[in-house]
Amino acid sequence: xxxxxxxxxxxxxxxxxxxxxxxxxxxxxxxxxxxxxxxxxxxxxxxxxxxxxxxxxxxxxxxxxxxxxxxxxxxxxxxxxxxxxxxxxxxxxxxxxxxxxxxxxxxxxxxxxxxxxxxxxxxxxxxxxxxxxxxxxxxxxxxxxxxxxxxxxxxxxxxxxxxxxxxxxxxxxxxxxxxxxxxxxxxxxxxxxxxxxxxxxxxxxxxxxxxxxxxxxxxxxxxxxxxxxxxxxxxxxxxxxxxxxxxxxxxxxxxxxxxxxxxxxxxxxxxxxxxxxxxxxxxxxxxxxxxxxxxxxxxxxxxxxxxxxxxxxxxxxxxxxxxxxxxxxxxxxxxxxxxxxxxxxxxxxxxxxxxxxxxxxxxxxxxxxxxxxxxxxxxxxxxxxxxxxxxxxxxxxxxxxxxxxxxxxxxxxxxxxxxxxxxxxxxxxxxxxxxxxxxxxxxxxxxxxxxxxxxxxxxxxxxxxxxxxxxxxxxxxxxxxxxxxxxxxxxx
Numbered sequence: 001x002x003x004x005x006x007x008x009x010x011x012x013x014x015x016x017x018x019x020x021x022x023x024x025x026x027x028x029x030x031x032x033x034x035x036x037x038x039x040x041x042x043x044x045x046x047x048x049x050x051x052x053x054x055x056x057x058x059x060x061x062x063x064x065x066x067x068x069x070x071x072x073x074x075x076x077x078x079x080x081x082x083x084x085x086x087x088x089x090x091x092x093x094x095x096x097x098x099x100x101x102x103x104x105x106x107x108x109x110x111x112x113x114x115x116x117x118x119x120x121x122x123x124x125x126x127x128x129x130x131x132x133x134x135x136x137x138x139x140x141x142x143x144x145x146x147x148x149x150x151x152x153x154x155x156x157x158x159x160x161x162x163x164x165x166x167x168x169x170x171x172x173x174x175x176x177x178x179x180x181x182x183x184x185x186x187x188x189x190x191x192x193x194x195x196x197x198x199x200x201x202x203x204x205x206x207x208x209x210x211x212x213x214x215x216x217x218x219x220x221x222x223x224x225x226x227x228x229x230x231x232x233x234x235x236x237x238x239x240x241x242x243x244x245x246x247x248x249x250x251x252x253x254x255x256x257x258x259x260x261x262x263x264x265x266x267x268x269x270x271x272x273x274x275x276x277x278x279x280x281x282x283x284x285x286x287x288x289x290x291x292x293x294x295x296x297x298x299x300x301x302x303x304x305x306x307x308x309x310x311x312x313x314x315x316x317x318x319x320x321x322x323x324x325x326x327x328x329x330x331x332x333x334x335x336x337x338x339x340x341x342x343x344x345x346x347x348x349x350x351x352x353x354x355x356x357x358x359x360x361x362x363x364x365x366x367x368x369x370x371x372x373x374x375x376x377x378x379x380x381x382x383x384x385x386x387x388x389x390x391x392x393x394x395x396x397x398x399x400x401x402x403x404x405x406x407x408x409x410x411x412x413x414x415x416x417x418x419x420x421x422x423x424x425x426x427x428x429x430x431x432x433x434x435x436x437x438x439x440x441x442x443x444x445x446x447x448x449x450x451x452x453x454x455x456x457x458x459x460x461x462x463x464x465x466x467x468x469x470x471x472x473x474x475x476x477x478x479x480x481x482x483x484x485x486x487x488x489x490x491x492x
Contacts, residue, residue, distance in 0.1 A: 005100045025187055025259050027266040032191040033256060033345050034274025037249025039197055039281070040342025044335050045124035046401050047243055047286055048303020055239030056222040056231055057290040060283060062239035067279040069240070069452060070247035072445035073412040074275045075435045076419045078268035081254040082432040083422070085263030089254040090411045090418075091353050095360065097418035097425070101475070106414045107357050108471030112407025112464075114350035115384055117248060118175075118343050119391035120400040122168035123147065125339040126392075128302045129167050132332040140166070147396045168392035175343045176385030179351075182374045186344055193341035198281070200334030204308060205284045207327060210320075211311040212291035222295075229455065241452040244405045246282060249342070250275045251411070255349040268433035305332050347388060351380035362478065402460040403467075409449045410464070416445040 025033075051059040080093040091110060095103035123146075130145055142160035150162040179186050224232025253270040260266050289298065292307040292314075308331045312324040355377040358368030371378040391400065419435055419442045435441050453461075 006096065006098070023259055023261050025256055025266075026261055027269050029187045029191060030253050030256065030260060030266055030270025031273045031277075032194045033187060033348075034250045034253045034270050035198065035278060036190040036194045036341040037252040037345035037349075038247060038274060038278040038342075039194075039201070040121050040124070040246075040249070040339055043201075043246045043282055043285060044304050044339060045120075045127065045302070045397065047246060047282075047289065048298030048306070049398065049401075050239040050242040051286075051290055051295045051303075052297070052299035054229055054231065054235040054242060056219070056235070056295045057217045058221045058236050059239055059243065059290060059295070060287050061221075061236050062243050063246070063279075063282050063286050065237070065240035066244040066247055066452075067275075067282065069244065069409075069412075069445070069448040070250065070275060071279075072441055072448060073416060074250050074271050075441050076412075076416045076445055077251050077254055078271045078433045079419055079431055079435040080415060080422070081267035081271060082264045083429060085260065085267060086258055086356070089251055089349065089353060090415050092356055093418045094414050097421040098414065100360075100362075102414065103360075104357075104362055104475045105468065105471060106411055107353055107362065108468070108474075109407050109410050110353050111350065111387075112403050112467065113248060113411060114252070114346050114353065115387045116391055116400050116407070117404045118172070118346040118350070118384075118388045119168075119395065120397055120404055121339050121343045121346065122172050122388060122392035123165060123395075123397040123400065124302075125171050125336060125343065126165050126167035127397075128305060128332060128335045128339065129171075131302045131305045132329075132336060135329065135332070148394055150396065165393045169389045171340065171343065172347075172385055172389040172392055175340065175347055176381060176388075178344065179348055179381050179385075180371075180374065180376055180378050182376055186348060190341045190344050193337050193344075197334050197338030197341065198277075200331055200338065201281050201285050203327060204304065204331060205281075205288050207324075208288045208292055208308065208311050211314040212288065213314075214291070216291050216294050229457075234455070237452070237455045241405060241409075241455045242401065244409065244452055247275070247278070248404065248408050249278075249345065251408075251415075252345050252349040255352045258352075264432040302332075302335070304335060308332075343388075347381070347384055350384045351377040354380040354383070362475075399463075402456055403463055406453055406456050406460050406464050409453045412449045413446050416442040416449070 047059060047063075050062060051057070055062045080097075084093055084096050086092050089110065091103055091107035094106045126146070130140065133139065143163045144166040146162035147165050148163050178189065221233070221236065222231040224230060224234060228234045229238030250271045253274065254267060260270075285304075289304060289307040292310045293303075298306060305328075308328050312328045315321050315324040354363060354367040355370070356368075357363040358365060358380075367377075367380045367383070369377065369379050420439055422429065423438060
């Protein structure tokens with residue numbers, strides 16, 4: 001077979017039989033899945049780091065740039081999701097439009113987005129959980145509270161070096177258990193949590209805005225330090241590339257296409273609806289955060305908790321004091337719940353990509369097994385949980401966040417090119433949703449995504465190249481095996 005063999009469109013668009021995934025998700029579930037994935041570590045954690053290290057108060061502009069880049073890609077995802085409503089997201093779209101080799105590359109790349117994305121969320125969950133526990137007088141030993149090499153301040157004021165992030169591993173194991181139980185149960189839990197965390201963000205925007213200090217917005221664009229990406233306009237662009245992680249998640253909706261009751265109609269609604277809602281919330285809450293706290297103080301794993309604590313301190317001695325004390329605790333609980341739902345959605349997405357690749361013979365058969373009673377890809381889910389647990393237990397959040405951002409931007413490039421390829425090869429194809437202004441929107445999505453990738457540090461690019469090199473070697477080994485050996489392993 002050619003490296004660029006395109007998967008037959010009928011096969012890519014095939015409905016699952018009784019032994020596969022179950023169509024149980026409606027439009028509300030899909031929009032909630034998108035919001036559940038989008039509102040997470042990006043806004044609760046990385047927004048503060050991007051403000052402190054890159055953009056300052058102009059993180060608001062970074063949010064807008066990242067939102068525009070996401071919207072361009074979302075329009076492309078919506079067309080392909082309605083035209084090719086099958087599990088696998090960008091991997092399946094690439095196979096149906098650009099060929100097997102590109103599909104393998106993007107499938108391998110998506111591990112950076114979903115598995116490492118979930119690990120990033122787990123690390124953020126850990127930081128916020130530690131902040132909440134400290135409020136009630138519970139302090140875990142520093143050595144098991146963060147990734148190796150992280151310097152922490154103990155309760156007696158001394159510093160200690162962490163060696164392992166136990167809370168991140170624990171939440172990963174709990175989410176894995178829930179996902180194995182069933183997709184409808186997981187989606188229902190996610191929908192409930194989504195309402196909670198949206199309410200929390202609205203509270204932060206509404207009440208926090210009363211305690212904003214206008215001086216924190218000056219200078220709105222801090223002068224560049226002489227290094228690209230450290231404030232100034234280059235810092236705004238670098239901040240957009242980093243904070244782009246905040247918008248990741250709308251594409252996770254597309255991995256649930258084979259579990260949607262009416263994917264042709266509801267997938268575009270889920271993708272675009274969740275992105276619009278989150279963009280509005282993001283711009284507003286980031287403006288409030290940098291107004292509550294001087295931007296250098298937002299560096300750390302729990303910037304929104306820092307911001308709401310600042311509002312609480314500003315209200316001390318006033319009639320708002322009791323309300324703000326309660327709100328501070330409520331916001332931290334809501335953040336932890338919100339991060340849990342983000343983990344749930346991203347860890348739901350990764351096994352379905354593994355499953356799609358296994359069904360195409362690119363991964364062993366075990367990756368495509370579906371539990372007969374629960375209707376979930378249980379083996380792939382357990383493997384994903386193991387990957388996430390290891391990554392979250394031993395890797396700093398900054399490294400994880402940049403890897404996820406560059407991996408996702410690469411996926412956006414491929415999906416946007418897929419729209420152009422499919423329009424040319426199958427112009428008469430039924431498209432329940434059509435990307436407007438083709439070829440402008442797909443081309444603009446490619447250009448913006450590559451531009452954001454270019455603004456990321458060289459070390460992140462090196463990690464991406466090494467990861468892709470490993471993937472190409474594995475693909476070559478797989479194709480080099482005799483057909484009988486491949487058949488015995490995959491059942492294909």
